[in-house]
Amino acid sequence: MTLETAFNASIENTFTSQRQTRRARRDETVDLRKARLLRLREVIVAHIDDIEQALFEDLRKTPTGGKSGEIASVLGDIDTAVAQLADWMAVKPVPSSPYLPNTAAHILYEPRGNVLLLGAWNFPFALVMAPLVPIIAAGNSAIIKPNELTPATSRVVAKLIAEAFNPNDVAVFEGGIEVAERLQELPFDHVFFTGSPAVGKRVMAAAARHLSSVTLELGGKCPAIIGPDVELLQAAAKVVGGRFNNSGQLCLSVDHAWIPRNDAEAFGEKVKAMVAHQFYENGQLQLEKQPRIVNERNFDRILGYINDALERGARILCGGQSDRETLTIHPTVLVDVPRDARIMQEEIFGPVLPILAYDELDEVLEHIDGNGKPLAMYVFSDDENFVERTLHGSSSGGVTINHVMMHYVEKNLPFGGVNGSGMGRYHGHAGFLELSNARSVLTQGKPSA
Structure with missing residues (x-):
């Protein structure tokens, strides 16, 4: 077996293992999702020096001891999600319409499922970890492909994810464009991409083959x-x-x-x-x-x-x-x-x-x-x-x-683009909604005891 064949087999096995957890994830408790987020926070804090050294090596970003920049932003996202997750996950009652008497309606927020997360090179730590927060908060599994143009940060991200998560929950595959293309051949439930509009078009086209939903965080001339x-x-x-x-x-x-x-x-x-x-x-x-x-x-x-x-x-x-x-x-x-x-x-x-x-x-x-x-x-x-x-x-x-x-x-504002500058919103509650399926439920008459 060649190295390439073995690597592709590893991708497929991880994808299959994560997919097998989809049903169980719908019944996960608030506490379990919080525990995953807090474990991620713990690992990030323990490796601040490693993260900042990688960012300096890749992009000459000055270390701040995690007090500002990419690390501080991600820790803030985690803290917001942990504090508000119970409210986000709660069943939302919906008033019944007058022409539907004797009914009750509500919305359940369930995970989208398997998520492919494709990172960017300009903020190679934050633009992996920030989207990962709502992915976890909403109960999804994820496969991450960090950007190959920032290899030191890619290695650190892979190290942190391996330390923080079971690969059935979150896994990383490093590599170049060929790895991203191989991953996009798989029928993920959702694809989250941050990058240029030109590459975003290719990501969206690949997702369309599986009717995967997408979040595209792109750019434009602001x-x-x-x-x-x-x-x-x-x-x-x-x-x-x-x-x-x-x-x-x-x-x-x-x-x-x-x-x-x-x-x-x-x-x-x-x-x-x-x-x-x-x-x-x-x-x-x-x-x-x-x-x-x-x-x-x-x-x-x-x-x-x-x-x-x-x-x-x-x-x-x-x-x-x-x-x-x-x-x-x-x-x-x-x-x-x-x-x-x-x-x-x-x-x-x-x-x-x-x-x-x-x-x-x-x-x-x-x-x-x-x-x-x-x-x-x-x-x-x-x-x-x-x-x-x-x-x-x-x-x-x-x-x-x-x-x-x-x-x-402002974490309470949805963040994202429109048309050529992107689609979908995240940050705070908007991120949870983006990575969830809002499932509409209507009950006719009173449920039996």
């Missing part, structure tokens, strides 16, 4: 729209933080910023000053504040966007430097960017911020509508009419007003 009444320095500080976090390798990053034409020059100068303040000391980029680009292919892709924009007439306001040896691209701000430049057509997913001047809000909304519904929008204004016009004239997965990404931080 705009910041600054109104004419905004204090520019505060808006600039938030936009800079929202664009260059994780070197822009974040689906919720501010992809580009729109500013009234009369304020464009002043706003650009404040953005330039904030970049210098947040990322440089004595004119030197502080590498510990700027994770590296994940690989050379993405490094070249981002530089290609910059060069194309410059060839079409854009100007660099600050940044533009790069170092292939360390896969570092300095925080770069572009102005006078033509609308037909590649950087305005494709998700940037890198440390580059185009600033675009506008005369009327309608031209901004028309541009957004013509380029796919983004995962998020950021609206800066204290003018309620401006905010309402923006909300009603656009569509996106979520919105934060007068800040960036905070709708993601």
Whole structure:
């Protein structure tokens, strides 16, 4: 038996073993699911140093001792689920309709079953563990395929899962695209994918062969729209933080910023000053504040966007430097960017911020509508009419007003995209609902004793 044959057999055996537990999982208690979540938490806390070392090795992310970043976010998700799981799992009575007398109705939340979880590389720990929390909370089993572009974190994830779970509950298979494709040949009940829209289409097509339900957490060109009444320095500080976090390798990053034409020059100068303040000391980029680009292919892709924009007439306001040896691209701000430049057509997913001047809000909304519904929008204004016009004239997965990404931080808000930026919602109760089957039950007459 070859190694490949043995590996495929291991995948099939694990899938079959998990599938055999589906019926029993429907009767699991709240306490049993809580115990699984608490065991995961215990293992994560015990391996904080290992996780952070892997993230540094893969992406040059600065360790924080688990006090912030990916680890802290996942622990918060676990704590929320443990605290609220009893309420989430409770049978929900539904009022009977007047035309159905002598009936009683309720909703049971049962597990979807076997879940395939395909992780992302930009937050390779959190974007495996955060979806895993509602998968467990809803009573499912899971097979995880971490992303191969971050191999150190993939190994740590595999180690933690093996330590925390019986493989009949959760198992990990590492590897490249061929492993993901092999897993997608199996008839999972649900597939949870975080990544690019291009790959999301392939995941959805594979799931369609089995009529598997899907959660697709994708991306898009998330705009910041600054109104004419905004204090520019505060808006600039938030936009800079929202664009260059994780070197822009974040689906919720501010992809580009729109500013009234009369304020464009002043706003650009404040953005330039904030970049210098947040990322440089004595004119030197502080590498510990700027994770590296994940690989050379993405490094070249981002530089290609910059060069194309410059060839079409854009100007660099600050940044533009790069170092292939360390896969570092300095925080770069572009102005006078033509609308037909590649950087305005494709998700940037890198440390580059185009600033675009506008005369009327309608031209901004028309541009957004013509380029796919983004995962998020950021609206800066204290003018309620401006905010309402923006909300009603656009569509996106979520919105934060007068800040960036905070709708993601609020665990009581569903998180997800729409159409090209994704489908399905998770976080908190929304995640439990996403990974559950809401089973409708109606009883005619009184049940017999």
